Amino acid sequence: xxxxxxxxxLTTTMLTTVQAQEYTQVHSEASHIRFNYTQMGVTMRGxxxxxxxxxxxxxxxxxxxxxxxxxxxxxxxxxxxxxDAEVTKPEWLHTAEFPTARFESxxxxxxxxxNYEVAGRLTIKGQTRDITVPATFSAENGIGVFTSHFSxxxxxxxxxxxxxxxxxxxxxxxxxxxxxxxTVDD
Amino acid sequence: MSxxxxxxxxxxxxxxxxxxxxxxxxxxxMQDLPFSPEKLRLYSWxxxxxxxxxxxxxxxxxxxxxxxxxxxPAATPRWQQxxxxxxxxxxxxxxxxxxxxxxxxxxxxxxxxxxxxxxxxPDLLAxxxxxxxxxxxxxxTLNWVFITLLITHVGAALKHHWIxxxxxxxxxxxxxxxxxxx
Ligand code: HEM
Ligand code: HEM
Numbered sequence: 001x002x003x004x005x006x007x008x009x010l011t012t013t014m015l016t017t018v019q020a021q022e023y024t025q026v027h028s029e030a031s032h033i034r035f036n037y038t039q040m041g042v043t044m045r046g047x048x049x050x051x052x053x054x055x056x057x058x059x060x061x062x063x064x065x066x067x068x069x070x071x072x073x074x075x076x077x078x079x080x081x082x083x084d085a086e087v088t089k090p091e092w093l094h095t096a097e098f099p100t101a102r103f104e105s106x107x108x109x110x111x112x113x114x115n116y117e118v119a120g121r122l123t124i125k126g127q128t129r130d131i132t133v134p135a136t137f138s139a140e141n142g143i144g145v146f147t148s149h150f151s152x153x154x155x156x157x158x159x160x161x162x163x164x165x166x167x168x169x170x171x172x173x174x175x176x177x178x179x180x181x182x183t184v185d186d
Numbered sequence: 187m188s189x190x191x192x193x194x195x196x197x198x199x200x201x202x203x204x205x206x207x208x209x210x211x212x213x214x215x216m217q218d219l220p221f222s223p224e225k226l227r228l229y230s231w232x233x234x235x236x237x238x239x240x241x242x243x244x245x246x247x248x249x250x251x252x253x254x255x256x257x258x259p260a261a262t263p264r265w266q267q268x269x270x271x272x273x274x275x276x277x278x279x280x281x282x283x284x285x286x287x288x289x290x291x292x293x294x295x296x297x298x299x300x301x302x303x304x305x306x307x308p309d310l311l312a313x314x315x316x317x318x319x320x321x322x323x324x325x326x327t328l329n330w331v332f333i334t335l336l337i338t339h340v341g342a343a344l345k346h347h348w349i350x351x352x353x354x355x356x357x358x359x360x361x362x363x364x365x366x367x368x
Pocket of ligand 1: 206209210211212213214217229232233234235236237239240281284285286287288289290291292299322325326329
């Protein structure tokens with residue numbers, strides 16, 4: 001009886017490990033990409049409504065993960081109508097030539113149960129920078145939620161050139177917030 | 187022996203007159219600029235000046251309520267005395283309503299006001315671009331009402347001075363020796 005119980009426990013544990021779930025479907029409609037920027041001391045909130053994600057993430061083998069997020073920059077909402085039109089121009093995002101921004105990573109490191117470090121490449125406006133961002137992952141009923149909050153410098157990507165290059169009007173640091181919902185099914 | 191406004195009342199009147207006209211002119215000027223850092227800077231300055239005026243108006247009203255103004259010359263017809271009173275209170279009302287509408291408009295347009303870039307004012311309204319446009323119209327309309335009233339106000343002051351040759355304008359001017367028409 002003791003052995004039977006032991007075997008049972010063992011198989012269940014093995015099963016859950018084998019079944020370990022790989023999250024592959026990003027649901028953009030249930031996801032958000034937002035940003036905060038500071039203009040003359042005023043913190044403004046913005047976001048992107050259009051983006052797509054490609055994902056392979058298994059919490060049991062994070063080192064094999066792959067993630068790629070493409071953001072349609074024209075879908076930007078800066079919080080100010082006039083600025084939405086302005087920010088697509090060559091001085092800013094130059095969307096005519098660089099319509100998408102991409103974040104891509106094959107290096108996900110688990111720090112603990114929920115916290116990860118994601119090292120990857122961020123490409124905006126033709127400029128690629130290596131960045132490492134913190135992320136959290138939690139799952140319930142096969143629905144996984146990734147969040148990440150980090151900050152980039154707009155000057156690293158030549159966002160805001162010419163008259164806008166100085167930081168006294170629009171601060172250099174831009175806070176980025178990701179919230180991605182993914183499922184295992186495909 | 188003309189009666190003067192108190193020095194505090196005079197100082198506030200003229201300081202605010204200059205600031206108010208500057209804020210007004212800036213409001214029209216900044217509007218037409220192409221989108222640029224300069225434009226954003228001027229928008230911030232306009233809002234800071236406007237909020238300052240709002241606060242000064244509160245101070246001024248507190249002073250006004252505790253320090254009655256000098257009476258108008260006895261010769262002034264009753265209806266003119268009444269009109270002067272009504273106009274003055276309307277001016278005070280507009281000095282509160284114009285910045286208030288600007289503040290609400292800014293909230294509705296989604297741009298919070300941070301006084302001098304340091305003190306954030308609460309957003310009384312959630313972001314709502316349609317409401318923002320309506321409040322913009324309100325802000326502009328109130329400004330035109332103000333301009334009309336101001337022209338009347340200045341016209342009346344000059345008429346008192348040059349046509350009636352009484353002490354009304356002097357009562358709001360610094361006490362120069364010998365200028366007294368008493
Ligand atoms: C006594 C104070 C003020 C005066 C005399 C004033 C006057 C004006 C005038 C004349 C305009 C141009 C309107 C137009 O052409 O449509 C304007 C625009 C504006 N005002 Fe004020 N204003 C005052 C206070 C404020 C305050 C306190 C705020 C905000 C906190 C504010 C925010 C704005 C904004 C945002 C605009 C531009 C609207 C736009 O372009 O969308 N104003 N103001
Ligand atoms: C933005 C500009 C101005 C504003 C908002 C303004 C507002 C006011 C207000 C509210 C009062 C009433 C004070 C009281 O009795 O409580 C007043 C009085 C007066 N203002 Fe102005 N004023 C402005 C510009 C001017 C100018 C340019 C002149 C001169 C040409 C002027 C001349 C006077 C005079 C003579 C009085 C005293 C009137 C009286 O005793 O009945 N004001 N002003």
